[in-house]
Amino acid sequence: MSLKHEEDDDCSISKPIEHGLSTPPTVSGSTNMRLPSHKKRKNRSEAWNHFIQLEPKSDKRAQCKYCDILIRYEKGTTSMRNHVLRCPNNPNKEVNKRQKVSASSTTDGNINSLSYGRFDQELCQEELLKMFVEAELPFRFVEHVAFRRYLNALQPRFKIPSRHTLSQNIVTLWNARKVHLKNFLSQHCQRVCLTTDTWTSPQNQSYMCLTAHFIDNDWNLYKKILNFRQVISHTGEAIAKFVESCLHEWGLSRVLTLTVDYATSNDTRIQHLKQRLLSWNNLVLKGEYIHMRSCAHILSLIVSSGLKEINKYVLRIRAAVKYIRSSPSRFMKFKECVGKQNIEHKGHICLDVETRWDSTYLMLDAAFKHKKAFDEFGFHDTEYANELGKGIGLPSYEDWGYVESILPFLSIFYEATLRISGTSYVTSNMYMLEVFGIWNGINHLLKSNGTSSATYKMAEKMKKNM
Template sequence: MDEDDCSVSKPIEHALYTPSIVSGSANMGPLSHEGRKNRSEAWNHFIQLEPKSDKRAQCKYCDILIRYEKGTTAMRYHVLRCPNNPNKAVNKRQKVGSSSTIDGNTNSPSYGRFDQELCQEELVKMFVEVELPFRFVEHVAFRRYSNALQPRFKILSCYTISRNIVTLWNAKKIYLKDFLSQHCQRVCLTTDAWTSPQNQSYMCLTAHFIDNDSNLHKRILNFRQVISHTREAMAKFVESCLHEWGLSRVLTLTIDNATSNDTGVQHLKKRLLSWNNSVLKGDYTHMRCYAHILNLIMSSGLKEIDNSVLRIRAAVEYIRSSPSRFMKFKECVERQKIEYKGHICLDVETRWNSTYLMLDAAFKHKMAFVELEFYDTKYANELGKEIGLPSYEDWEYVESILPFLSIFYEATLRISGNSYVTSNIYMLEVVGILNGINHLLKSNATSSATYKMAEKMRKQYEKYWGEPNKFNILLLIVVVLDPRYN
C-alpha cells in the first residue's frame, strides 16, 4: 500500500506508543465519580471538570482537555510531553546513573526505584514496535533474561499483553481525537486500497493537517477490512471514518486516478456540502494521485520495452532462483572486483520503479554476468535455449535508457517524500516529466525502440496532464503563492 503524500515535520508520537507519566507529587488526586480517591498520579497534574459524567480533565499547565473514559493513560502521556510542565525535565522515573567525587573518581552507581507499571508499559511498547508475537513473552529464554535484569518484575502473560495493547490503542485514540478537535482546522485526506494474498480487501485513510503551532502532521486514522473496492464502499468508508473522528472540515481527498473513484468522490462532496464545511463548493475536493498517474505513464511506455531488457530480466531471474546460483554469481562479482555493494533484485512487472532498480543494479554488475557465462555452463545453456544471454548491445541499450528512467524514479521519490510538503512542487515535477520526454524524442542518439517508448509515454501524458483544465486549480494556486517564483 502506498502512502505517497506530504507528511510530518514534527509529528505527534505514533498512535500506538504511550510514554509513561512524569512523576509528580505523592498526594492523592480528586474524588472519582464513585466517591473514592483516584490513585493515578495523573490527577496530580489535572483538574477534574464538572459535570463528572463527561469524564474530561483539564491540564494544570496548558489547559488542554483530555478524556479519561478508558483510564488515565492519555493523561499521563500528555503530562510527559506538556511543554509547560515544570517537572518534565527533572522528574523521570527509574533513572540509572553514577555520581562523581571531587577528585573525579566515580562512586558506585545510584539506581532509581523499581516501577512495575513503567516496566509493563515499556514491555507493551516493545511488542508493538518490534512486532513480536505475543507468545514470545512466555518463552523460557525471555523469562530467564528478564529475571536476570530485575527479579521483582512480574512478566505479563500473552493474553494480558494483547489486552494492554488494545487498551493503549484506545487511550491514544481518545487523546488524538481531542487533539484533532482542538488543533485541526482543516484536514487533507488520502485513501488507498489493498488486497491481501488471502483476497481480503482493505482500505486505509490518512489525515494531513497543520496544528495551531504551524506544525505539519500526518495520522493514519483507519486501516480496516472492507467488503470490496467499489466506489460505494470507498465513499461509505471515508464517511464513517470522518464521523468516528469528528472531522467535517475537509479540504481535499487524494485518491487513485481510477474512473470508478469519481462517483465515490461525488458522494463525499454532497456529504461535505450538507455539512456546510466545503471549500469552493467542493469543486476541487478530488485530488488525483500524482504517483498513480506517473505509474500509468511509465507502464504504458514499458510495454514497448526492447528484448534487451527481457534478456537481462531472465538473467536476473536465473541467479535469484536458488541460493547456489546466487553464490556462484557472487563469486563472479569477487573475481571481477566489482565495488558496488548493492544486490541484484528481480523486478515486479506491474511496478515500473522496480524495473528501473533491477536494470540499474544489473548494469553495475554487467561484467559479473559476462563472467558467469564461462563459470556456469548451465546458465549459458538454459538461457541460450530460451530468450538468449544478455549481449553487449543489450547492455548498451540499458545504459541509454537508464538516465531517462531515473528522471521518473527521482520525481516519484520527491513527490512521495514523508518529511516535507509536496503540493508546492507538484506542478514543477509535472513540467519536468514533460521536458524529459521531449528531450528523449528530440535526441539524435535515441534508438527506434527508445523513441517508441517515449512516444507512448507522451500520449499517456497528454491524456492526464495535457490540458490546464485537467489539473486541480488548488495546485496552481500553490505555485502562484509561492514567494520563490514571484
C-alpha cells in the same frame, strides 16, 4: 520536544592554574623532579547540561536553564541535580525521576556498585507494549523461555504478562492514544486532507487505509493514520460509507481534499462522498476541488506504459537475475565473479516486482553495474546458458547498450517520485516543477539524433499519456 544542551565556553576549555610561585614546587626526596602543570578539569557532572555557570566563577553560582533560579555549588553539584529533578519547568522531570541512576567508581575507573531509583511496573509495562508494536513482534514471543529469562535478569520484580494479557493491554493502550489524538484533532485541526488507498492481499482479502494530513495551530505539518481496516467491497458507495464512518469516529467534518489513485472507479467514490460532505455544509467552494489524484500514481502509469515498448530488452535481464537469485549457491558464485571483475559497486542485483516500475528501474540499474559479472558467470555455470537458452535467451550486448541509454531517462522519473512521495514535508509546491522537468526530458529524448526507434516509441507514448 527535543532539548538542546549548551555548555558554557569557560567550562569546556581547560586552562593552566597559576600558582604565583617564583620557582616550581618540587617533590620531597627528588630535587630534579617537578610536579606536572595542573589544568582545570572539565565540569563532568550531567547537571551542567541544565545549568549556566555565572560570572564571576568565584561566586560559585549557576543558573537553571528552565526556571532561571540560582543554585550554589560550593560543595559539588548535588543541589543542582536535585533541583533538576523537581524543577517545574523541566520537560524531562518525570523521566529523570524514573531513570535516575548513580554509580560509584573504583580508583581504576571500573564501576563497583549501582543504585537504582524507584522501580515502576507501569512504565516497564508500557515500554514492553511499545516494543512489541514498533518491532512487530508476535505476541507469543513474550512467553518464550529465553525472553523471560532475560527480563528476570534485568529486573526480577517485573511481572511479565502472558500473550493474552499483552494483546489486551495493547488494545487498551491504542484506545488511550486514540482518545488523546482525538482531543488533539479537535483542538488543533481546522481542515484535514485525506488520502485513501485500497488493495487486495495474497489471501484475497481487501483492506483500506485512511491517512490524514493537517497543519496545527502552530503551523506544524502532521500525518496520522486514522484507520486501517478490512473492507468487504471495492464499490464507490461502500468506500464512501467507510470514509464517512471514519470521519464520524474521529469527529472530523471539515475536509479540504481527498487524494486517491488515478483510476476511473475512484470517480464514483468521490461523488458519493462529496454528496455526503455537502450535506454537512463544510466543503470549500462546494467541493469543486475536493478530488485530488495521486501524482505519484500518475507518474507510475506513464512510466509503466512506456516500459511496455521496451519489454523485450527487460525480459532477458530479468530472467538472468531471477536465475542467479533463485539459489544461494548460484548467488555466492555470482559474488565470486563480481570479485574477479573488480566491480566496486557495493550493492547486489535484485529481482523486481513487475507491477512496480520503480523496482524495475532499480533492478536494471544494479544489473547494468554488474554486467561484466554476468559474462563471467556464464563461464562458471554451464546451466546458466542452457536454461536461459531454452527460453528467451541470455542478455545480449544490444540489451546492455539499450539499458545504458534509458537509465538516465528513467532516473528522472524515479527521483521525481521520491521527492513528491514524501510525508514529512509539503509536496504540492514541487509538483509543477517536477512535471516540467519530466516534460523537458521527454522532449529532449524525442529530439535527440541518437535515439533508437524503441526508445523513441517509449518516449512518444509517455508524452501522449502526460
